[in-house]
Amino acid sequence: MTAQFHDPVNKVNADEQLPENTPHKKHGVVVGVDGSKRSLAAAVWALREAARINEPLTLVSAYTLPIFPSVAVDAATGGHEDSALAQSCRQILEATTAELGETDVEIRTAVEMGDPASVLVDYSYDAELLVAGPRGRGGFLGLLVGSVSRGLPARAQCPVVLVPRGAEASRAGTNAPVVVASDGSEQGRVAMLRAAEEALRRVPTCRLRVITAMAPVSSAVEWLPSTVDERAMFDELRDKINAGVAWLQDHFPKLEIESEVIDGVPVDAVVAESESARLTVVGTRGLGGFTGALLGSTSQGIASHARGPVMIVPYADDPRLEDRAEYGPMIDQEPTE
Structure with a gap:
């Protein structure tokens, strides 16, 4: 063609906001x-x-x-x-x-x-x-x-x-899931919603894999007291991600969703998942984990080393966020800029 x-x-002024119900x-x-x-x-x-x-x-x-x-x-x-x-x-x-x-x-x-x-x-x-x-x-x-x-x-x-070079080939014929990295923030939950939509829109519909990561505490923060129970922290994070998955499942009842808490550095986890995911989804702002990383120096790691397509989702108000608290524990720390 x-x-x-x-x-x-035609440029749009960066200070202008698009009206609601924006046309196609x-x-x-x-x-x-x-x-x-x-x-x-x-x-x-x-x-x-x-x-x-x-x-x-x-x-x-x-x-x-x-x-x-x-x-x-x-x-x-x-x-x-x-x-x-x-x-x-x-x-x-x-x-x-x-x-x-x-x-x-x-x-x-x-x-x-x-x-x-x-x-x-x-x-x-x-x-x-x-x-x-x-x-x-x-x-x-x-x-x-x-x-x-x-x-x-x-x-x-x-x-x-x-899209890294070499990752442009379709993974639709494989069992590759859509992966979403969440840190429990509102921004992370927006990314979860978009990732679920992306999984459902793909033919055939693929499963959604929700991951979060906890860097090893003892090696990362040596000044913490030895009584810190890493297992308890890990279990608490797992309970929160499971609650988030329950919330997401109710909004997308036909979608197959799995979750995992990964013991490791968040950016490394994203890069590893991107190698086999059909699409890896993250948010733009958050608590210093997956989403917060995209505003700091660790964004270089994701951008430079991802092995598959990575979607970065901007934050936007979504009415589906309003009922998240009904499904269990959340990370209640305020997001950092």
Whole structure:
């Protein structure tokens, strides 16, 4: 099919809030591309996801103009530079579209001038999903292993999926579950709800695996008294995750749900699960565990070492959260910023 190019997208002010009952989101599944093989892997996964949910696929490439030390730069030269960079982006989009091959999915392409992460955030206001690879050549994907990896998932207005190179192949034909990492926070519960929806939407419906992790106390915090009962702490965490699963099961009675408390570092647990999961889901903010990690330096570990697609779900109010307390113990600590 022939892709349609346009420059640029209509921006949405980051300070504006979308109204309730927002109509169908026009960009569908958005993927940032920069011409790298990792970018192509993300586009392949995004195309399949767009087909699965019957949405268009929007390929976006962005560029920034170099900053010259002198203000006395010939305006004509600047214009030529702008045109050349835009043309390079168009060529990248054309090559990516060709690599994706024939498809019934509507493919749209756009060239944008601006910081790649900010461009993606702008698109997220009217997108069902953002997709990118965790590494690249310094464009969209390269930013995700730098400081922007902390900002993009938190700033995006829709879920963000990171697809490592080599993980673009479908795992639908396997027994792979959708995995959700939860730390007991409200943000973690939002991620659980989205993960359950993702599991039900996949054909055939796959099971949902809910995990949480407890890092070894004795080795991590040596100043704690020796009387600390790690087994009791582990059992308490297991009771809380089981209560969360009971709550989730009532909202999704047809879904097969399993849970496990993993003895280990949360980020390591996410990375290990991503190797065999159909999709691994985490939240953007929380108590310093899975969700909180995405705002700290450990986000680098998830972004750099995940072995399968990881969906990062932004927090949003959900009426289904209101009855969680009826199902048993919760972590009642306030989330940290």
